[in-house]
Amino acid sequence: MAQLKEIGKNKMFGGFNRRFQHPSSSCGCDMNFSVYFPPAADHGKVPVLYWLSGLTCTDENFIQKSGAQRVAAAEGVAIVCPDTSPRGLGVEGESDSWDFGAGFYLNATQEKWKKWRMYDYCTKELPELLRSSFDQLDTKNASIFGHSMGGHGALTIFLKNPDKYKSVSAFAPIANPVNCPWGQKAFSGYLGDDKSLWEEYDASLLSRKYKGHPTKILIDQGDDDKFYKEKQLLPQNIVESELLRVELHLRSGYDHSYFFIASFVEDHIKMHARALKS
Amino acid sequence: MAQLKEIGKNKMFGGFNRRFQHPSSSCGCDMNFSVYFPPAADHGKVPVLYWLSGLTCTDENFIQKSGAQRVAAAEGVAIVCPDTSPRGLGVEGESDSWDFGAGFYLNATQEKWKKWRMYDYCTKELPELLRSSFDQLDTKNASIFGHSMGGHGALTIFLKNPDKYKSVSAFAPIANPVNCPWGQKAFSGYLGDDKSLWEEYDASLLSRKYKGHPTKILIDQGDDDKFYKEKQLLPQNIVESELLRVELHLRSGYDHSYFFIASFVEDHIKMHARALKS
Numbered sequence: 200m201a202q203l204k205e206i207g208k209n210k211m212f213g214g215f216n217r218r219f220q221h222p223s224s225s226c227g228c229d230m231n232f233s234v235y236f237p238p239a240a241d242h243g244k245v246p247v248l249y250w251l252s253g254l255t256c257t258d259e260n261f262i263q264k265s266g267a268q269r270v271a272a273a274e275g276v277a278i279v280c281p282d283t284s285p286r287g288l289g290v291e292g293e294s295d296s297w298d299f300g301a302g303f304y305l306n307a308t309q310e311k312w313k314k315w316r317m318y319d320y321c322t323k324e325l326p327e328l329l330r331s332s333f334d335q336l337d338t339k340n341a342s343i344f345g346h347s348m349g350g351h352g353a354l355t356i357f358l359k360n361p362d363k364y365k366s367v368s369a370f371a372p373i374a375n376p377v378n379c380p381w382g383q384k385a386f387s388g389y390l391g392d393d394k395s396l397w398e399e400y401d402a403s404l405l406s407r408k409y410k411g412h413p414t415k416i417l418i419d420q421g422d423d424d425k426f427y428k429e430k431q432l433l434p435q436n437i438v439e440s441e442l443l444r445v446e447l448h449l450r451s452g453y454d455h456s457y458f459f460i461a462s463f464v465e466d467h468i469k470m471h472a473r474a475l476k477s
Numbered sequence: 478m479a480q481l482k483e484i485g486k487n488k489m490f491g492g493f494n495r496r497f498q499h500p501s502s503s504c505g506c507d508m509n510f511s512v513y514f515p516p517a518a519d520h521g522k523v524p525v526l527y528w529l530s531g532l533t534c535t536d537e538n539f540i541q542k543s544g545a546q547r548v549a550a551a552e553g554v555a556i557v558c559p560d561t562s563p564r565g566l567g568v569e570g571e572s573d574s575w576d577f578g579a580g581f582y583l584n585a586t587q588e589k590w591k592k593w594r595m596y597d598y599c600t601k602e603l604p605e606l607l608r609s610s611f612d613q614l615d616t617k618n619a620s621i622f623g624h625s626m627g628g629h630g631a632l633t634i635f636l637k638n639p640d641k642y643k644s645v646s647a648f649a650p651i652a653n654p655v656n657c658p659w660g661q662k663a664f665s666g667y668l669g670d671d672k673s674l675w676e677e678y679d680a681s682l683l684s685r686k687y688k689g690h691p692t693k694i695l696i697d698q699g700d701d702d703k704f705y706k707e708k709q710l711l712p713q714n715i716v717e718s719e720l721l722r723v724e725l726h727l728r729s730g731y732d733h734s735y736f737f738i739a740s741f742v743e744d745h746i747k748m749h750a751r752a753l754k755s
Binding site for chain 2: 209210211212213216263264266268269421423452453454456457458459461462
């Protein structure tokens with residue numbers, strides 16, 4: 200834990216929200232992440248549920264606004280929230296638009312964005328850091344979920360690494376980025392023009408060739424979500440197969456906000472807890 | 478509702494967080510407030526539970542961070558969150574310190590702060606505005622709670638108006654402001670040197686002469702709350718009597734944050750719901 204600095208700690212539902220900072224080799228800058236340790240972590244190992252946030256978010260939004268800790272405490276699951284992007288690297292244009300500059304949970308191939316390696320950060324560096332730093336986390340027993348850009352991250356990371364995660368779910372995910380303006384803007388910038396690279400980070404395309412353990416993807420989507428209506432999300436484009444079921448709930452009147460996430464987060468955590476304990 | 482402008486609306490737990498702005502006669506400026514309407518408000522009148530926030534907060538903190546809507550939805554209670562202070566009046570010094578300038582839920586008597594009339598705003602203007610604007614709110618059936626400066630507000634408003642509220646509770650309230658630095662700074666500024674005026678806004682002093690309906694004050698207090706340790710809060714100074722019981726829970730390891738509030742808000746809302754439905 201030599202490199203790991205604790206920068207926040209608050210008790211909640213008998214456990215603790217703790218926030219850390221560390222130098223990241225993947226991203227070449229200091230990165231923050233937050234963990235909710237449930238009370239069960241005081242006397243044994245607990246499974247790990249990763250949460251990936253959306254555009255404009257940090258590691259703190261889910262911790263402050265989702266209400267997830269109540270359920271995580273009851274289920275005995277830790278929740279790990281990485282930040283969404285490298286920060287402060289001073290790359291020209293990194294902060295010019297609200298919908299570009301966040302990491303999109305990929306490894307950029309374009310020279311200008313070479314530090315944008317959130318895929319490696321989330322799938323390798325952070326899990327290894329958690330394993331070596333926290334005896335109370337059973338990092339081999341993990342699941343993953345997220346929202347919007349983080350829903351895209353959770354789905355693609357799961358579909359590419361089913362051996363590493365027991366289950367996956369998403370709220371209003373960017374589920375087919377090669378076919379939406381947000382995804383096209385991000386992928387052009389980070390990955391360039393080679394469309395075969397784009398396919399490696401598109402949940403709908405990855406779903407067609409899934410060969411992992413039989414699983415169900417749980418997705419909640421508000422039907423009053425303006426980004427859903429603008430066809431940025433396209434959660435209906437994920438393809439089912441014998442190995443991959445999709446349970447998509449279209450929720451009447453809900454929008455894209457954390458108020459929507461909070462309303463349904465209990466269902467998601469309980470589903471992950473079942474998978475993590477089975 | 479001519480004067481009332483809706484400035485936000487998000488569905489949550491089957492009901493709606495709605496945010497409004499209106500010109501306030503008490504404060505002489507535009508004021509914002511937020512209301513959570515539970516699903517039951519779609520087909521009948523629901524009781525009203527006022528939430529008063531603390532220093533540095535607005536009408537939005539509780540709505541975004543407490544997780545209260547889950548319980549309010551289940552119990553069929555609306556939650557009304559006023560802002561904590563007049564804003565933008567341009568009075569010299571109103572924004573110079575983080576612990577002075579907020580309204581403290583009193584009617585200022587000093588000329589400079591004459592627009593600081595949050596007591597009238599919360600006990601008269603806002604309830605009347607709600608009554609005349611929202612048929613679905615049973616404004617005669619009301620309770621009140623709050624946090625820190627808002628805990629002070631809830632306790633003093635209840636103790637001075639037991640006919641208007643069925644029940645009261647508080648998180649980490651400033652319970653004896655005449656004996657703490659925050660209270661002395663605020664009361665000197667807003668009320669001047671006349672200590673008899675100060676007594677009218679001190680929950681511990683008001684508790685000694687309570688003559689309303691028999692009731693219990695529920696208080697949660699974290700023992701790792703730095704303001705508790707600095708003796709800004711003094712919740713133990715409220716005096717019990719035959720009419721007034723105090724149920725004070727000192728919570729081990731909890732601090733002054735919304736993470737603490739979220740951990741125990743269910744207990745408070747259920748207590749108020751019982752009083753409001755009895």
